[in-house]
Amino acid sequence: MAVWAKRVRRVFDDANYLVVIDRAEQQLAKLLGVLLVVVMIAATFQLIAQVLVALTTPGTPWLGNKLNTVLGDLLNLLIALEVLQNITSYLRRHVVQIELVLLTAMTAVARKVIVLPAGAESKPQLLAGLGVAVLALAAAFWLVRSLTLRRPPTRTGPAIRIRGKGRSPRAGDGDGG
Numbered sequence: 189m190a191v192w193a194k195r196v197r198r199v200f201d202d203a204n205y206l207v208v209i210d211r212a213e214q215q216l217a218k219l220l221g222v223l224l225v226v227v228m229i230a231a232t233f234q235l236i237a238q239v240l241v242a243l244t245t246p247g248t249p250w251l252g253n254k255l256n257t258v259l260g261d262l263l264n265l266l267i268a269l270e271v272l273q274n275i276t277s278y279l280r281r282h283v284v285q286i287e288l289v290l291l292t293a294m295t296a297v298a299r300k301v302i303v304l305p306a307g308a309e310s311k312p313q314l315l316a317g318l319g320v321a322v323l324a325l326a327a328a329f330w331l332v333r334s335l336t337l338r339r340p341p342t343r344t345g346p347a348i349r350i351r352g353k354g355r356s357p358r359a360g361d362g363d364g365g
Contacts, residue, residue: 214279221275228268235261254305263299270295287336289328297321 198204239258242248263332270292277285308314 210282217275221272221279224268224272225276228265228272228294231261231265231268235265253305256305260299260303263295263302267292267295267299286332287329290325290332294322294325294329297325 235258238261242250242254242258245340248254270288274285274288274292277283297318301322
C-alpha cells in the first residue's frame with residue numbers, strides 16, 4: 189500500500205501533475221481535431237449532394253432561400269476550417285492564438301449577417317446587436333494586432349541551443365566556435 193501511495197503522491201507533485209495535464213490536453217485536442225475533420229468531410233459531401241440535386245432539379249430558385257442556404261453551409265465549413273486551424277495551432281505552439289480566434293468569430297458574425305432571412309430589417313435589435321458585435325470584434329482584433337506588432341510574442345517553450353560549426357551558444361562567450 190505504501191508503494192501505491194508514493195506513486196499517487198508523485199503524480200500529484202506539481203511538475204508531474206502539469207506534465208500529466210499537458211499530455212491529456214494534447215490528446216484531447218488531437219481527438220477533437222480528428223472528430224472535426226470527420227464532421228467536415230461528411231458536411232462537404234452533404235453540401236455537394238444538395239447542390240447537385242438542386243442543379244438537376246429544373247426551376248430551382250437560386251436567387252432566394254436556396255442561395256442563402258448554400259452560402260450559409262459554405263461559411264459553416266469555412267468556420268470549421270478556422271476552428272481546425274485553432275486546434276492545430278494550439279498543438280504546435282501550446283498557445284491559443286487570440287488573433288485567429290477573433291478572425292473565426294468575425295467570420296461567424298459575417299455568416300450570420302450574410303444569411304439573414306428576408307424581413308430581418310424589421311428587427312432593429314438584431315441588426316444593432318450584430319453591428320455592435322462586428323465593431324467589438326474588429327476593435328479587439330485591431331488592439332491585439334497592434335500590440336503584437338509592437339511587441340513580438342514571447343517564446344513559450346524551452347530555449348534550444350544550436351551548436352554548430354562556427355557558432356557559439358551566446359554571442360561573446362569566448363569560445364568563438
